[in-house]
Amino acid sequence: MSTAEQSGTAAEGGNVKEEKRTPAERDALARQILDKPGIAQIKPEFILLDHRIKISEEFLSNKSKEKLEASKDGNEGETENGASRDREEGPPPSKRMRLKGRNKKRPVNTKLHNSKKMCPAVLHAQECRFGESCKFSHDIKKFMAEKPTDLGPVCINFEKFGKCQYGISCRYGKSHISEEFENIINEDLYKEMQSRKVVKNALYKELQHKLWKKKYDFEKANRNTAQIQTEVRTRVDSEKFHKEGQRLTNSGNDGETVKTETCDSSSVDTSSKTDNCSSVLTSSDTEMSDVGSTKQSDASVCLSDAEGIRLRPQEKKLIDFSNKLYLAPLTTVGNLPFRRICKGMGVDITCCEMALATNILQGQMSEWALLKRHETEDLFGVQICGAFPDTLTRCCQLINDELSVDFVDLNCGCPIDLVFKKGEGCALMGKSNKFEQVVRSMKSVLDVPLTVKLRTGIFDNKNIAHYLVPKLRRWGASLVTIHGRSREQRYTRMADWDYIDECAKLGAPMPVFGNGDLLSYEDLDACLKTSASGGMVARGALIKPWIFTEMKERRHWDISANERFDMLKNYVNFGLEHWGSDHQGVENTRRFLLEWLSFLYRYIPVGLLDQVPQKINERPPFYVGRSDLETLLSSSNCGDWIKISEMLLGPVPEEFNFLPKHKANAYK
Numbered sequence: 034m035s036t037a038e039q040s041g042t043a044a045e046g047g048n049v050k051e052e053k054r055t056p057a058e059r060d061a062l063a064r065q066i067l068d069k070p071g072i073a074q075i076k077p078e079f080i081l082l083d084h085r086i087k088i089s090e091e092f093l094s095n096k097s098k099e100k101l102e103a104s105k106d107g108n109e110g111e112t113e114n115g116a117s118r119d120r121e122e123g124p125p126p127s128k129r130m131r132l133k134g135r136n137k138k139r140p141v142n143t144k145l146h147n148s149k150k151m152c153p154a155v156l157h158a159q160e161c162r163f164g165e166s167c168k169f170s171h172d173i174k175k176f177m178a179e180k181p182t183d184l185g186p187v188c189i190n191f192e193k194f195g196k197c198q199y200g201i202s203c204r205y206g207k208s209h210i211s212e213e214f215e216n217i218i219n220e221d222l223y224k225e226m227q228s229r230k231v232v233k234n235a236l237y238k239e240l241q242h243k244l245w246k247k248k249y250d251f252e253k254a255n256r257n258t259a260q261i262q263t264e265v266r267t268r269v270d271s272e273k274f275h276k277e278g279q280r281l282t283n284s285g286n287d288g289e290t291v292k293t294e295t296c297d298s299s300s301v302d303t304s305s306k307t308d309n310c311s312s313v314l315t316s317s318d319t320e321m322s323d324v325g326s327t328k329q330s331d332a333s334v335c336l337s338d339a340e341g342i343r344l345r346p347q348e349k350k351l352i353d354f355s356n357k358l359y360l361a362p363l364t365t366v367g368n369l370p371f372r373r374i375c376k377g378m379g380v381d382i383t384c385c386e387m388a389l390a391t392n393i394l395q396g397q398m399s400e401w402a403l404l405k406r407h408e409t410e411d412l413f414g415v416q417i418c419g420a421f422p423d424t425l426t427r428c429c430q431l432i433n434d435e436l437s438v439d440f441v442d443l444n445c446g447c448p449i450d451l452v453f454k455k456g457e458g459c460a461l462m463g464k465s466n467k468f469e470q471v472v473r474s475m476k477s478v479l480d481v482p483l484t485v486k487l488r489t490g491i492f493d494n495k496n497i498a499h500y501l502v503p504k505l506r507r508w509g510a511s512l513v514t515i516h517g518r519s520r521e522q523r524y525t526r527m528a529d530w531d532y533i534d535e536c537a538k539l540g541a542p543m544p545v546f547g548n549g550d551l552l553s554y555e556d557l558d559a560c561l562k563t564s565a566s567g568g569m570v571a572r573g574a575l576i577k578p579w580i581f582t583e584m585k586e587r588r589h590w591d592i593s594a595n596e597r598f599d600m601l602k603n604y605v606n607f608g609l610e611h612w613g614s615d616h617q618g619v620e621n622t623r624r625f626l627l628e629w630l631s632f633l634y635r636y637i638p639v640g641l642l643d644q645v646p647q648k649i650n651e652r653p654p655f656y657v658g659r660s661d662l663e664t665l666l667s668s669s670n671c672g673d674w675i676k677i678s679e680m681l682l683g684p685v686p687e688e689f690n691f692l693p694k695h696k697a698n699a700y701k
């Protein structure tokens with residue numbers, strides 16, 4: 034039985050018999066639960082057998098109070114939004130249900146009807162060019178009369194930038210909307226902030242049009258890709274020819290076939306078990322020719338540019354990645370406001386969420402939004418994902434020429450079917466020749482370092498990263514990060530740090546970062562005892578962003594619930610800055626906050642633990658915090674996350690629904 038199943042069974046027992054137990058029996062059961070392996074060691078006095086979170090009424094919105102009343106009448110099973118249940122209620126879901134994926138059929142976010150939105154032109158005191166046919170409201174008085182009451186007295190955008198661009202539609206408009214419904218501007222502050230460029234990498238209209246009309250000049254990328262593709266293909270053909278000749282000679286001699294290393298010249302053989310790294314070290318005959326060809330092509334590609342001044346390899350920007358703390362790219366949750374929180378907690382390297390190269394090349398606004406960089410992000414990279422050398426190289430040229438980034442990361446770890454089946458993400462690991470073309474071509478158009486994020490391999494027990502790491506060094510990667518699990522494993526097992534160690538040795542002197550299960554400074558210490566040059570933190574940062582402070586100061590921080598709540602307030606303010614302070618901005622901020630809360634609740638306060646540190650895959654029994662707020666923050670109940678969002682962003686709109694997007698927030 035798995036750890037999670039064990040804990041589930043124990044807790045279920047607790048729920049069913051709760052009414053009939055004496056205090057002594059309850060205590061005994063609590064200890065029994067605690068003694069189970071894989072369960073976080075919470076001090077017995079905090080263990081709660083009745084799992085319903087008790088929250089002071091002051092924290093509850095009117096809607097929540099109504100729901101609470103309803104639940105007292107017996108409708109306890111469903112949470113506030115009717116979407117999720119307490120994790121120990123009812124029979125455990127079948128394997129099929131668990132594997133089904135929660136993000137299918139997720140409820141769609143409710144959107145305000147266009148007639149209830151102000152026309153953007155009117156908002157900015159301009160004339161609307163659509164006139165009568167405009168689908169938005171032009172009636173300012175009606176709009177203001179119907180507008181719900183403000184969510185707070187202070188608008189973060191007005192306070193920080195001297196002007197709130199959401200004008201009268203701002204949900205915190207009291208501070209900057211005059212009695213005549215005009216948007217007040219603090220001119221001095223506004224001018225100062227305009228010149229500062231707090232957020233970089235926005236897509237401007239002219240560039241978007243060029244991309245839409247396919248008028249951007251990708252000559253450099255196209256030329257380099259074609260040249261490198263020809264080189265790789267010629268080498269592969271000559272190797273094939275050579276091998277075939279050898280095979281014929283040998284079969285002519287004594288009938289034996291010769292087994293040769295397939296890794297350099299063809300697709301990585303993912304069907305054979307390749308756990309022994311020594312084979313890579315000894316099969317270096319092709320390595321030498323590889324090194325030669327890479328060097329030669331790099332030189333020719335980088336120095337043959339006639340159109341302008343190009344950087345020679347030794348002039349390109351170098352980054353010393355070693356011993357830096359790296360916040361992993363995190364789709365949906367690793368947004369700019371969250372990265373600002375982590376910067377405040379001491380992280381060194383930040384990276385944007387994975388962006389698809391094809392969408393960037395098409396000038397899609399939503400994809401470009403992922404590439405935005407805040408001024409506090411002093412070592413910042415963008416992560417791109419794609420399948421083909423030409424698209425990825427063009428995307429790199431665009432990033433290199435138009436954006437402010439310190440490095441570009443190639444995603445070769447994404448396991449999801451949608452990406453994998455297109456030959457992107459993790460699939461590149463299984464195509465050695467294509468992988469070489471991709472990395473060398475991308476590298477050839479970049480003036481900043483190229484980094485690569487890998488998994489141990491595609492299939493369980495068939496590790497292939499050790500083949501690829503030395504090659505990536507030769508192809509020009511400046512850093513490789515290895516997530517110590519295969520695509521097939523997802524999060525079902527602990528990351529394999531011994532294997533990461535072996536790969537890091539093979540990659541030297543190129544730095545190799547380890548990634549997987551880091552949740553405390555002790556975990557980082559263990560990581561740095563391997564040959565890895567540093568650690569990348571993913572879920573650990575979502576569960577406790579102050580992990581970076583703990584790692585830097587080498588201590589456990591018994592952070593109070595109030596401090597954690599203040600952190601959420603900061604996040605919400607960053608969110609209103611980033612997504613906007615009008616209705617849509619508030620609801621976007623709420624949605625991303627809820628996604629984050631679906632990880633954050635897993636933090637167990639240090640002061641409650643019998644055994645420090647908390648481990649990432651340990652599931653705690655139900656417990657009470659040292660205050661109502663601490664208890665609320667530890668709730669795994671989706672309805673409680675919504676309550677927290679209401680404490681920060683006011684009541685949810687009617688028919689509000691939420692289901693977390695990522696399955697990785699579950700213990701299994």
Ligand SMILES: Cc1cc2nc3c(=O)[nH]c(=O)nc-3n(C[C@H](O)[C@H](O)[C@H](O)COP(=O)(O)O)c2cc1C
Pocket residue numbers: 361362363364365366386387416444446447486516548549550551569570571572573695697698
């Ligand atoms: C919510 C979530 C989103 C992720 N998004 C990305 C991503 O966009 N790009 C990527 O390379 N890895 C992504 N990952 C994988 C993580 O970067 C990391 O490799 C993995 O979670 C293992 O690290 P951990 O054990 O510290 O969580 C994501 C992981 C999670 C949990």
